[in-house]
Amino acid sequence: MTRSVRRTRRILQVTGVSAAALLALSACSSSDSDSSASASASGKLSGDVTVFAAASLKESFTTLGKEFEKQHPGTKVTFSFGGSDSLAASITGGAPADVFASASPKTMKIVTDAKDNATEPATFVRNQLEIATLPGNPDKVASLKDLTNSDLKVVLCDRTVPCGAAAQKALDASKLKLTPVSYEEDVKSALNKVVLKEADAAVVYKTDVKAAGEKVEGVEFPESADAVNDYPITLLKESKNPETAKAFMALVQSAEGQKVLNESGFLNP
Structure with a gap:
């Protein structure tokens, strides 16, 4: 066997090993990508949610916020409580928030009328x-x-x-x-x-x-x-974490959330 032939065989062997290595790396990369996609598709909630809510909701929403964080580790719910008109003015003025819960449809309308700022509100409780x-x-x-x-x-x-x-x-x-x-x-x-x-x-x-x-x-x-007030809640379209915000709203409107609100003295919607 000539020296030239032996050299050619070595080159082919090295090339084969390199190709195999590249295929293995590609498979690992694909596997990692699939794993990442699977984690993303798992629906696990995370991140911060900022809720602007009427002052009268302080006790019940604080309770629900703690329950939400317990149900979804890795989330944090931050509240800003106050007069609904002041909160609406802050939102339309550009204050960052994900959810707005107002003590009346009139103050909610301030937000929904401002540059199509929110999704369709839903009444979740009433108060007397x-x-x-x-x-x-x-x-x-x-x-x-x-x-x-x-x-x-x-x-x-x-x-x-x-x-x-x-x-x-x-x-x-x-x-x-x-x-x-x-x-x-x-x-x-x-x-x-x-x-x-x-x-x-x-x-x-x-x-x-x-x-x-x-x-x-x-x-x-x-x-x-x-003079019974309807309380509407809405997802703000500027929300930075809409999926987690929607999940908090779902808790508020769920049977569990309604129980907490009823125990605080709120009426069913």
């Missing part, structure tokens, strides 16, 4: 007004009309926020005029005036009276039936 008085109800408040007593220091939510608009609707239905000592930016601020004994009474939601426990006493009034 109640009078919050000092513990033991020392002023013997028994009706909405009693709040017109000039000796009482009464607080209302600002009329631009849903709890204030609802209170005004109830007063108008009763043909009553009430001049509060202050208008507050959201329902929690109004309730806190009573908790701190800076006011004798406030018109807030039943859910807030319930959340305050023994710090206040609630007084129901029939006119509240004329």
